[in-house]
Amino acid sequence: MNYIVLDLEWNQACNHEFENPRIPFEIIEIGAVKLNKKLKLIDSYSSIIKPKHYKKIQPHIKSILNYDEATLKKGRPFDMVFREFIKWCGTDYIFCTWGSMDLSYLQNNMDYYYMKPFPSPLKYYNIQQMYSDIIDKESSMIKLEKAVENMAIPVDRPFHSAVNDAYYTGLILQKLSPRDIEDRYCYDVYNNPKEKEDEIVSYHKNYMEHISKEYDDKNEALKDAELFSMICYRCGKKISKKIKWYANTPNSYVCVGKCWYHGLVQGKLRFKQSKEGKIFAIKTMLPTDKKGMENIRKRQDELRIKRQEKRHSKAN
Ligand SMILES: [Zn+2]
Structure with a gap:
């Protein structure tokens, strides 16, 4: 099985009123590198996409990109590029991305062009998450540049071109041990489970993940x-x-x-x-120790005091 390390660049509407809700983020570049099962880099892919909707690159995107609208004009339509890309991926592969957004935006763009969806559930490796879990436990949602710097990977090409970012992500993947990688796959939730029988329960070496069915709202869940x-x-x-489940933030619970x-x-x-506006949950169970439990209890007490104070100030 090969690893397809994928990275995308996308553009959006200059302001909300010009946004097409079916495609809020339009992909303008697909870049990828292919690593074989021994993590050797064996091929790369890069294509610019000619946008259909958002032809002017937004300033915050433009400031980090290495190309402009003139380059995009020379690109090819998304559906054409995507078909070529999927053919390039081959038949036996797993996607790897830095964070979880790329696969989500890719599938949104595929939907927009009424293309055949990926088989569901879709397994992939989130290298950003793996970096946090294995290399730097203090980091969370760390930027690719920072991770490359921390791992002393030589920077010999500019960031923010899809193929270069895929290349750097591939180099980070290479630095992890195959034993570490294997067990750390996760599931993409762009097409989340709808019914009870679609629910995903996956046991890993040191954690368990459960992706629930859909609920109409939080109260039902x-x-x-x-x-x-x-x-x-x-x-x-x-x-x-x-410690019973308690709300740590409005949308997250711990126990x-x-x-x-x-x-x-x-x-x-x-x-x-x-994406249809319903609710689903991702539950993870993992080991902790006495200190971990104490911290969770402390946090619960702090939240309780805060709530009481709030109630008190309202009453006055
Ligand atoms: Zn047990």
């Missing part, structure tokens, strides 16, 4: 006892509650439980909005 069940990331058994065999387990649940 909050009533689903199974969604909020605490289970062990290793054995999948129901575990006893140590702590204990598995008789595998110790303390932390749960995280995030609500996400589907």
Whole structure:
């Protein structure tokens, strides 16, 4: 199996009233590198796309790009480029991207042109997330440039051209050990599970991920006892509650439980909005320790005090 490290550049409307809601982000460049199963770089792909909607490059995008509107004019239409790109990918591959946006925008543009969707569920590697999990646990959503700098990767070509960014992302991937990579796949949620039978439950070495079905709204989801069940990331058994689920932010919940065999387990649940405006949840269960549990409890107490203060000030 090959790794297709993909990167896109996109443009958007100059202001909201000119935005086409079916395609808020229009792809203007597809770049990728192909790594074989031994992580050797074996090929690259690069194409400029002639935009249909947003022909003027937005200033904040233009300031980082290495080309302008004249270059875009010489590009080819999205559907033509995409077909060529997919053919180039081959038959046995997995996508790798820096962050989760590229696959989402790619599929939105595919939808816009009524192209055949990717098989669902779509597995991929989020290299930005893997960098945070393996290399720099303090980092989150770190920029590609910064990660390249931190890993002392020589910079021999400019950033913000899709193929170059894909190349740098590929070099970061090369620095991870194949054993580390294999287990850290995730699922793209652009086409999120709709029904119970579509739900995704995947067990990894050190965490479990559950992508729920769709709910009409958050209240409906909050009533689903199974969604909020605490289970062990290793054995999948129901575990006893140590700290009940509480809202950490309006759309994220945390809990702590204990598995008789595998110790303390932390749960995280995030609500996400589907592209049709419904709600689904991503629940992860992962190991924690006493200190981790104490921190979660401390945070819960702080939130409780804040809420009480708020209520108090309202009452006065
Ligand atoms: Zn267990």
